[in-house]
Amino acid sequence: MQKSLQEPRPKAQIQSRARSQVSAGSQRRTLSKRRLSSQSKVAASHLEPSVFWMNSSSPTAVHTPKASHTRTAKQQTPSTSESKPKLQTQTSTCAAPAASCRSKSHPARRSVSRARTSQSKCGTAAIDFFRWDMVRLVLGPPPATLLNHPDDPNDTQIFQCLYRCRQDGKNEVIGLLATPPGLTLASCRGLVITCPGAGGGPGPTDPCGGGGGGTYGGYNVFGNLASELPKHGIAVLLMHYPADEPGRPLEGGIAKTSEHATALLDWAISQYGSPQIPVALVGWSMGGAVAINAGASAVRSCKVSMRGVATIASMKEVAEGAPKALVDAQVPLLLMHNVAGRCTGANSIKIAQSTGRRVEPLLFPGEDHGVKSAFCQLLSWLPPLFNS
Numbered sequence: 001m002q003k004s005l006q007e008p009r010p011k012a013q014i015q016s017r018a019r020s021q022v023s024a025g026s027q028r029r030t031l032s033k034r035r036l037s038s039q040s041k042v043a044a045s046h047l048e049p050s051v052f053w054m055n056s057s058s059p060t061a062v063h064t065p066k067a068s069h070t071r072t073a074k075q076q077t078p079s080t081s082e083s084k085p086k087l088q089t090q091t092s093t094c095a096a097p098a099a100s101c102r103s104k105s106h107p108a109r110r111s112v113s114r115a116r117t118s119q120s121k122c123g124t125a126a127i128d129f130f131r132w133d134m135v136r137l138v139l140g141p142p143p144a145t146l147l148n149h150p151d152d153p154n155d156t157q158i159f160q161c162l163y164r165c166r167q168d169g170k171n172e173v174i175g176l177l178a179t180p181p182g183l184t185l186a187s188c189r190g191l192v193i194t195c196p197g198a199g200g201g202p203g204p205t206d207p208c209g210g211g212g213g214g215t216y217g218g219y220n221v222f223g224n225l226a227s228e229l230p231k232h233g234i235a236v237l238l239m240h241y242p243a244d245e246p247g248r249p250l251e252g253g254i255a256k257t258s259e260h261a262t263a264l265l266d267w268a269i270s271q272y273g274s275p276q277i278p279v280a281l282v283g284w285s286m287g288g289a290v291a292i293n294a295g296a297s298a299v300r301s302c303k304v305s306m307r308g309v310a311t312i313a314s315m316k317e318v319a320e321g322a323p324k325a326l327v328d329a330q331v332p333l334l335l336m337h338n339v340a341g342r343c344t345g346a347n348s349i350k351i352a353q354s355t356g357r358r359v360e361p362l363l364f365p366g367e368d369h370g371v372k373s374a375f376c377q378l379l380s381w382l383p384p385l386f387n388s
Contacts, residue, residue, distance in 0.1 A: 137162060139271075174260065176226070180235070183233075194239060196238075201214030202217070214287070218372070221375045225378060228379055249315060254315075261281070280310070280385055281310070288313065288315060289314055291311055295331065313336070339364060345361055
């Protein structure tokens with residue numbers, strides 16, 4: 001009888017064939033991975049822009065090349081003490097963007113970046129979210145739908161609106177201006193610019209709740225200043241956020257709003273006709289950090305006659321050396337903070353310590369984040385700043 005089964009092959013032959021199959025499979029997988037890697041690199045070179053990470057203690061962006069896209073923020077961001085002075089020096093010595101060193105800017109949105117319309121200056125890492133151009137800032141009457149809320153506690157007829165006119169034809173309100181009756185900004189004793197928080201709080205679209213963008217400040221403090229200070233010959237300019245701004249404070253919001261404040265200062269100088277316009281800044285929550293940063297920047301550049309900076313329940317993430325720069329220039333710094341529950345006023349205490357303890361914060365026990373008592377303090381503190 002013939003055998004129906006084949007003779008078994010030697011063990012060595014079976015092992016040799018198995019090794020050959022494994023080797024061939026490994027080679028195919030290696031070639032496949034190389035093809036995928038090559039395709040990914042080509043796609044990335046066309047689709048992935050450079051990423052800018054935000055230093056949480058400074059309004060300075062740090063550029064990260066595409067090759068480092070998968071690293072952590074901690075690895076990509078150098079220390080403030082090493083990066084910030086260098087970046088400031090580069091920016092201050094550069095008059096205009098060079099054609100050979102222009103790169104698109106992006107907000108720090110974790111690992112996702114969005115294209116912006118502007119470009120960074122001369123290859124530095126300074127954030128430029130929007131190209132603020134004086135030609136595009138226009139003062140005019142409010143739009144019909146902005147200041148008509150039935151619950152608005154303010155006399156909205158006192159406001160004119162400052163518009164940002166975009167290249168695409170859209171006009172966005174970026175500020176509400178209240179001046180003494182019959183006077184222009186150039187005829188006023190000075191100007192107070194207010195800086196809201198991170199987008200929450202009372203404002204024209206929600207004057208009594210948290211969905212108004214914070215334009216009016218906590219307990220309508222900024223709206224009340226706009227009503228009262230013009231009686232003393234002082235104009236008030238309330239910063240107002242366009243749609244989708246400012247973003248999260250530590251992911252570009254502070255830096256972006258600081259640019260907004262600087263643009264308002266530049267516009268005010270153009271209207272006043274002189275860089276000697278007396279100015280005071282008041283900020284609430286995130287706006288407190290913005291007021292300190294923008295005030296210190298204006299002092300260092302001798303841009304305006306800075307008369308004072310006040311904060312209400314400020315965030316502690318201010319630019320390194322900014323509070324000290326204000327105090328060194330003998331600019332009055334008023335730090336107000338609530339003390340209730342887990343809030344101990346630590347943010348304002350830390351800011352005060354950074355001045356060399358030359359400033360003592362004013363604490364209000366039992367008050368919430370809006371700091372209701374701030375208005376009375378500001379109404380007595382601000383007018384004397386413009387006496388000389």
